[in-house]
Amino acid sequence: MEAFTHRQIYDLLLNAKRPVFICDERLDGDSLGSSLALALELKGRGVNVPVFVNEPVPEPYRFLPGIELTTTRREIFQDETIDLVAVFDCSDAAFVRGLLENAPHRPTVVNIDHHATNPRYGDVNQVVVESPATAEVVHRFFVHNQIVPSRDIATCLLTGICFDTTVFSNSATGERAFNAASDLMMCGGRIQDVIRHLYQSRSVSALRIWGCALTRLMRHEATGAVFTFLTLQDIREAGLTHAEVEGISNFLQLVVDAHTLFVIQETPEGHLKVSMRSSAHDVSRVAKAFGGGGHQKAAGFTSPRGSYLCDETGCQVLVDRAMAML
Numbered sequence: 001m002e003a004f005t006h007r008q009i010y011d012l013l014l015n016a017k018r019p020v021f022i023c024d025e026r027l028d029g030d031s032l033g034s035s036l037a038l039a040l041e042l043k044g045r046g047v048n049v050p051v052f053v054n055e056p057v058p059e060p061y062r063f064l065p066g067i068e069l070t071t072t073r074r075e076i077f078q079d080e081t082i083d084l085v086a087v088f089d090c091s092d093a094a095f096v097r098g099l100l101e102n103a104p105h106r107p108t109v110v111n112i113d114h115h116a117t118n119p120r121y122g123d124v125n126q127v128v129v130e131s132p133a134t135a136e137v138v139h140r141f142f143v144h145n146q147i148v149p150s151r152d153i154a155t156c157l158l159t160g161i162c163f164d165t166t167v168f169s170n171s172a173t174g175e176r177a178f179n180a181a182s183d184l185m186m187c188g189g190r191i192q193d194v195i196r197h198l199y200q201s202r203s204v205s206a207l208r209i210w211g212c213a214l215t216r217l218m219r220h221e222a223t224g225a226v227f228t229f230l231t232l233q234d235i236r237e238a239g240l241t242h243a244e245v246e247g248i249s250n251f252l253q254l255v256v257d258a259h260t261l262f263v264i265q266e267t268p269e270g271h272l273k274v275s276m277r278s279s280a281h282d283v284s285r286v287a288k289a290f291g292g293g294g295h296q297k298a299a300g301f302t303s304p305r306g307s308y309l310c311d312e313t314g315c316q317v318l319v320d321r322a323m324a325m326l
């Protein structure tokens with residue numbers, strides 16, 4: 001079925017007059033790497049596909065081949081010639097619906113993802129929950145359609161796989177991740193560039209705030225979960241953007257001895273952004289119950305302003321409630 005759907009998607013892409021690609025609302029190495037890989041393939045065939053991103057591309061991803069194809073202009077969806085959109089690594093149907101709300105004609109929607117919480121909102125859905133990354137799903141697109149990825153495409157796909165597996169270390173890492181990565185390296189994918197840009201590029205000020213989160217690590221006695229938090233004031237005092245703080249939950253998961261981990265961050269709007277990692281529980285259930293999404297072992301949600309205080313007691317209460325759902 002996976003191969004059939006890949007061939008169907010290839011047909012749709014080749015026959016589309018005006019395709020547009022969409023990255024997940026929360027941009028990351030996987031949504032960007034997977035969408036740019038396919039956009040580069042079509043570019044090689046003379047079709048320029050804009051890749052819509054909801055926010056300017058953060059610095060660590062600017063090295064990606066094809067990054068010039070990205071656009072933050074929402075108006076592109078008002079173009080009445082758009083007949084196909086392909087969405088990458090996005091389980092949030094409402095986000096896609098919102099973007100297409102004012103489109104003059106409803107385009108065909110292709111949904112390529114690997115999130116357990118994806119409601120399969122597309123006309124064609126390639127949602128492979130066993131896959132470590134959407135980039136790995138797209139790698140199979142190339143295999144099933146007998147296309148050899150170029151060096152640049154291979155680099156984009158390796159970025160997605162390295163990002164979602166935290167360089168082959170988290171629970172998403174398995175045979176599929178290694179097989180795809182090995183093939184992509186044979187195609188000339190530049191894995192050292194990927195690792196350098198994604199992981200060896202942290203500023204000292206960003207790492208100092210990670211230090212702040214480390215000093216606040218607490219064990220939730222009743223369940224053995226571990227949590228920490230960062231307030232808006234912490235982030236502002238360090239002069240950082242939220243993008244620069246990203247990655248701390250993946251890092252902590254690598255080094256903290258706990259089955260479940262919560263990293264809670266206050267956003268500029270005063271909401272609490274909760275990121276969960278677990279080796280023992282299906283945290284996507286908690287994320288879903290709180291209106292978020294994700295994978296069984298890595299998921300997140302945003303708790304509206306005022307629901308919990310961003311301090312030790314408030315976060316303790318939040319973790320209490322979340323753990324009670326597991």
Ligand SMILES: [Mn+2]
Binds near residue numbers: 114
């Ligand atoms: Mn992903």
